Amino acid sequence: MGPELKVPPIFSPIPPAIHPCHADIDVQTAAWAETFRIGSDELRGRLVMQDIGTFSARILPEGSEEVVSLLSDFVLWLFGVDDGHCEEGELGHRPGDLAGLLHRLLRVAQNPEAPMLLDDPLAAGLRDLRLRVSRYGTPGQTARWVDALREYFFSVVWEAAHRSAGTVPDLNDYTLMRLYDGATSVVLPLLEMGHGYELQPHERDHTAVRAAAEMASFIITWDNDIFSYHKERNGSGYYLNALRVLEEEHGLNPVQALETAISQRDRVMTLFMRLSAHLQPTASPQLRRYLSSLACFIRGAQDWGISSVRYTTPDDPAAFPSVFRDTPTDDSREPLDIPAVSWWWDLMPDEVPGHVPHLVPDGTA
Ligand code: 3E9
Ligand code: MG
Ligand code: MG
Numbered sequence: 001m002g003p004e005l006k007v008p009p010i011f012s013p014i015p016p017a018i019h020p021c022h023a024d025i026d027v028q029t030a031a032w033a034e035t036f037r038i039g040s041d042e043l044r045g046r047l048v049m050q051d052i053g054t055f056s057a058r059i060l061p062e063g064s065e066e067v068v069s070l071l072s073d074f075v076l077w078l079f080g081v082d083d084g085h086c087e088e089g090e091l092g093h094r095p096g097d098l099a100g101l102l103h104r105l106l107r108v109a110q111n112p113e114a115p116m117l118l119d120d121p122l123a124a125g126l127r128d129l130r131l132r133v134s135r136y137g138t139p140g141q142t143a144r145w146v147d148a149l150r151e152y153f154f155s156v157v158w159e160a161a162h163r164s165a166g167t168v169p170d171l172n173d174y175t176l177m178r179l180y181d182g183a184t185s186v187v188l189p190l191l192e193m194g195h196g197y198e199l200q201p202h203e204r205d206h207t208a209v210r211a212a213a214e215m216a217s218f219i220i221t222w223d224n225d226i227f228s229y230h231k232e233r234n235g236s237g238y239y240l241n242a243l244r245v246l247e248e249e250h251g252l253n254p255v256q257a258l259e260t261a262i263s264q265r266d267r268v269m270t271l272f273m274r275l276s277a278h279l280q281p282t283a284s285p286q287l288r289r290y291l292s293s294l295a296c297f298i299r300g301a302q303d304w305g306i307s308s309v310r311y312t313t314p315d316d317p318a319a320f321p322s323v324f325r326d327t328p329t330d331d332s333r334e335p336l337d338i339p340a341v342s343w344w345w346d347l348m349p350d351e352v353p354g355h356v357p358h359l360v361p362d363g364t365a
């Protein structure tokens with residue numbers, strides 16, 4: 001355990017917002033976790049204190065109460081998998097066995113009537129989540145949610161391979177893994193359901209729109225890596241986050257790694273804002289809502305990240321800011337030197353001479 005790392009105020013150009021029902025949703029999610037007995041008694045006892053309902057209320061501040069509640073139960077369930085099996089459980093060191101269990105869970109998500117994992121609390125919780133997803137989403141959105149779970153599961157198996165070998169991936173591999181293993185992409189279908197619309201594939205799957213969603217995932221997970229570094233580094237097991245990757249890849253100390261991670265997320269944040277503004281004028285009302293929900297997701301994760309006891313760890317307090325700043329530490333328009341995502345910067349017409357992306361259904365920008 002090294003000296004405490006002080007996190008400075010982080011750049012956030014997005015205003016905070018919260019659903020008025022946040023307190024009720026926190027209480028309902030605690031009851032849901034108890035009904036389905038998600039995680040061990042000890043893990044569940046911790047999760048229900050972490051304001052996960054409040055987090056969901058920040059992600060969908062104007063969403064329907066039923067979907068905010070569904071999202072909240074789902075995020076708690078995800079922590080049941082991520083903490084319970086991957087980071088604190090034995091399966092997290094056995095990628096093959098973890099892949100088997102996750103495939104069985106996927107089958108339950110896809111076919112809740114399948115008589116599988118009948119004594120497994122996570123499977124029972126997932127059946128309930130799936131029924132509610134199909135109540136508030138279309139068949140297409142439900143299928144999308146199952147596919148997103150699959151990509152999250154695939155990435156945590158990759159992460160488990162590193163955990164079992166005690167290795168740290170390079171920055172490019174870590175960036176790619178982190179677009180999925182932070183479980184951000186599984187939340188995306190619920191952003192649509194929360195407002196009762198379905199994005200048309202020619203918009204949702206347009207390269208620039210997918211890139212905006214990926215940028216949101218990058219920012220949310222880099223912010224998580226910054227705010228969870230204290231909990232993760234001081235925990236007893238293997239941990240993997242952007243700061244550790246930067247320390248290993250560039251031989252940085254934690255202070256330098258923090259500075260680098262902040263500059264990376266600032267560059268992506270400024271690009272996200274520019275790309276969003278560029279897409280807005282030609283976007284459908286649904287796409288405008290979706291882009292705004294991505295922004296709420298980013299800001300909600302920030303507000304939750306600096307305040308939940310999950311990260312502040314009152315018994316061994318993290319050194320967190322209480323405010324955000326309104327200017328980036330790095331406003332460079334140069335792409336990050338990370339091949340998996342450097343193409344994001346090609347999407348801005350005024351920044352790449354002669355290149356004009358607009359919303360057309362060909363999937364290219
Ligand atoms: C996040 O990474 C793990 C996810 C499974 C948590 C569930 C949260 C969401 C779906 C919303 C996305 C929010 C984030 C990433 C804060 P990690 O580093 O294991 O999370 P931890 O809380 O342990 O730092
Ligand atoms: Mg994790
Ligand atoms: Mg974790």
Ligand code: MG
Nearest residue numbers: 224225228232
């Ligand atoms: Mg973390």
